[in-house]
Amino acid sequence: MRASFLAGLACLFSAGAALAAPAGQPATVRVDYIHSGNALSEHYAMDRVLIEPLPWPGDVTRTLDDTDRGINRVEVVDAKTGRLLYSRGFSTVFGEWKSTDEAGKMTRAFGESVRFPKPDVPVKVRILKRDERNQFSIVWTADVDTDAPDVVRRQPPAPAQPIPIRIGGPSPQKVDLLILGDGYTRAELGKFEATAKRLADYLFTVSPFKERAQDFNVWGLAVPTEESGVSRPSTGTHHASALNTRYDIFGSERYVLTTDNRALRDLAQHAPYEFIEILVNNDTYGGGGIYGQFSTAAANNDWANYLFVHEFGHHFAGLADEYYTSPVAYQSTAERPEPWEPNVTALHDPANLKWRRFVKAGTPLPTPWPKAAYESHSREYQKVRAQLRKDNRPEAEMNRLFTQDLAWTNALFSKAPHAKAVGAFEGANYEAKGYYRSQQQCLMFDRSEAFCAVCAEAVGQTIDLYSRPGQ
Known part of the structure; x- marks a missing residue:
């Protein structure tokens, strides 16, 4: 009983320490804006600027993003000097919707937000977007003075406690x-x-x-x-x-x-x-x-x-889906630009493969795998899956199908000559041709239980950006 009581006290103390604001920790600013458009154009408009109830949760010594991920990037710069104070890559629901068939027929608007530690000076908040060369360019800029009278500073009480x-x-x-x-x-x-x-x-x-x-x-x-x-x-x-x-x-x-x-x-x-x-x-x-x-x-x-x-x-x-036989809402094109996601590639230059450091000498690029057998099985599996949904069958039947499919895939892949190798396996990013994943199997490819080496590294890099290891 005493041990359980002490453990409970320790948990409450730790939670309180995490919620408490360390000395000098700034407030959290949130900029809400509207992102609208269609397949051919995009527009942005300011909604509101708020000071959130809790202080900035992040490390103020790691305010700049060095991972180079996301379709977009937010940059907060000193309005007077132009000094970059904060940056983060991100993607959006609008960005995904823009690639659907509906976006070619109508215009829609989506709410979006960016958050950053409260600066001591007026700033420019810039939204950047990648171009076809994967380079960022500015698509919207807003002047923000976080001490201005129209900034929202008080909000209704929390509807629930964390x-x-x-x-x-x-x-x-x-x-x-x-x-x-x-x-x-x-x-x-x-x-x-x-x-x-x-x-x-x-x-x-x-x-x-x-x-x-x-x-x-x-x-x-x-x-x-x-x-x-x-x-x-x-x-x-x-x-x-x-x-x-x-x-x-x-x-x-x-x-x-x-x-x-x-x-x-x-x-x-x-x-x-x-x-x-x-x-x-x-x-x-x-x-x-x-x-x-x-x-x-x-x-x-x-x-x-x-x-x-x-x-x-x-x-x-920012990991991409590595599967490609399941139906998706996005519209396919003949173009194969190099993806920004760390775990898929268009393999335009095998000598400079972005995960080359993981590839052992002698591994062929592209890397052979039982692609034809996998696709033949997957076509039949997807037919059964679609019929189960159409007939609104019990979820237990769908779960059983997933289990059988994974068992079949594991058996097929276990016999492949490059089963555990890192290389460039064609079929990824929703496309059977022209995009490649780093390993034959990964939980971004199917319902297996482990990340491939490239995905694991990308996860580790994100952890490093947001934490102080060992503290």
Whole structure:
């Protein structure tokens, strides 16, 4: 009993230390803006500037992003001197929607936000975007004086309090992951907390998160809903929820996102965070992840462990999907520019492959693998999968199909001559031809349990950007 009591006190003390503002830690500024357009054009407009309730959660000595990831980048510069004060790469829901068929037919607007430590001087907030050469150029600039009278400084009280799931130390020294729940009733809040803890525990069994677990804080936060679960419009299911998360995004039945950025940020601001994963209280397989924004996972599915880590890989480290036989909402083109994502390549110059340091001498580039056999099996598997969804069969049947598919793939790949090699395996980034992944198998490719070497390195680089290892 005494040991349990002391452990509880230690957890509360650690959580308090993580929430408390270290001496000199600045406030958190959030700029909300509107990003609109279509397949041919984009526009930006200021919405509001806020001072969030909690101090800046990050390390003020690591304000510049050196990972070179994301379709976009935010830069905060001193308005008078032009000195760069803060930068981070990110991607957006708009950026994904722009590649869909719908974007060629209509114009839409999406709310977006950027956050940064409060500066002492007026600044220019710049949004940059990559061009076809992967170079960033400025697409929008806003003058921001964080001491101006129209800056929002007081907001309604928190609708819920953050739960410490795993506390490693003060927030500025750690990566702060916030797990939000959506679609949980008041009676299910205990279920949310238990699920968040279970999935966080699983995350730290996967390398390199496993080796770097002490560099993280994990928080949980959920606002109760009247009904259990989130909306799934393709089946006529519509539920009101705090974050408005739903299935069927961009017409993909398994794609789960929220497009209500203001609701997301207004809730998340009540906990220290740099990264967000939303757990939806649903059984149906699904999830999603946007680099630097958030990720989602169906919390009650048999594959929730995989979904949690796979989607977090997109959000946390900017990892691309390496699979290419599943249907997606994006429109394919004949062009094959070099992707900015660290784990896929167009292989325009094999001699300068971006993960060349992992490739052993003598490994052929491109690297042979049983591609024809895999694709033949996958075509049949996808037909069965689509029919199960069309017939609205029980989720247990879909889960069983996924298990059988992974077992078949593991057996096929285990016999391949380059089964564990790092090379350039054609088929990645939703394309069968012209894009390559670094290893035959990775949890960004299928439902296996480990990252490839290239993905693991990319995850480690992100951890280094947000934490002080060993502290």
